[in-house]
Amino acid sequence: MSMIINEPLPRNEECAAALKNVLDALSVINGRWKLALLLCLMQSSKRFNEIQHEIPGISSRILAKELKDLELNYFIRRNVYPTTPVTIIYEATEYSRTLKKVLGELGAWGGLHREKIRQSMRKQS
C-alpha cells in the first residue's frame, strides 16, 4: 500500500482549479461594460461615437477609459486613418474572439433570465 498522506482528493483540486479559473477570468473582464464593448466590436469595427450610440447608458469618459483598458490588454486595436480629419476605428482582435463562447452563453442566459423575471412579475400582478 502506498502512503497517502492526506492528499486533498483530485475532485477537490478540480473544483479549486475551476474556481481559480473563474476568478482569474473575472479579474480581467470585470466591470459593467467590457464584455458588452467587446461584443459590440466583434459584431463590427466601429468609431468612438458609434460605439457610444450603440451602448445605451455609457458615458464618453467611461467609454474612453474602457477602450484604453481593452487596448492595453490586446482585446481591441485602435486604428488611426490619416484622413482629414483623422478617422479612428476600433477593432476587435483575434484574441478577443476567444471570448465568443462566453459571450454566447452569457447572452443566452441573459435572455432566459429576462424572460423569467417577466413571468414572475406577471404572476405577482
Next chain:
Amino acid sequence: MSMIINEPLPRNEECAAALKNVLDALSVINGRWKLALLLCLMQSSKRFNEIQHEIPGISSRILAKELKDLELNYFIRRNVYPTTPVTIIYEATEYSRTLKKVLGELGAWGGLHREKIRQSMRKQS
C-alpha cells in the same frame, strides 16, 4: 442636420438584442464574487466558514452581503437546521444551475487566458 431615416436592418436588431442580453446578464451577476460563489456552491452546499475558506481573499463582511444578495435573487437558499448550535447551509438553487454553461465557458477561458499570459511573460524574459 441630414435626415436619413434608415430603419435598422434585421441584422442590426439581432446584434442589439444580443447586446441587451449581455448587458442584462451583467447587471444581475455583476461584481467580483457572485459567479465564483455560485460555482463554489454548485459544487456542493456549504457553510459560511467553509465558503470563506474556499474563496481566497473574500472577507466575512463581503461574503455575508453577497450571500444575502444571491438569496434575494433566488440563486441560493439559506437552510437553517435546528441543531445546537444552529447549522446554516447555503445551497445553490436549480435556477442557479442555468448558469452552468456560462461558468463552464468562463472557467475554460480563464484557464486559456492564464496560459497566454504566462507564455507572453516567458517571451519577455
Next chain:
DNA sequence: GGGAGCACTTACCCAAAGGGAAGCGGTTAC
C-alpha cells in the same frame, strides 16, 4: 471560567467605479 468556534453584524475608513457637465482642438457645413 477561559478560550475557541460559528455566523455573522457593526463601525470606520479608503479606493475604485462611474455619472454629468464642460471644454478643447481640429474640421466641415451653412
Next chain:
DNA sequence: GTAACCGCTTCCCTTTGGGTAAGTGCTCCC
C-alpha cells in the same frame, strides 16, 4: 463667423466595493 461634429479629456461628485477590527450570542471543550 458660427454652429456642429469628432474624439476625446478634465473636473467634480456620488455610489459602490471592500479591508480591518471589534463585538455578539450562542455552545462546546478543557
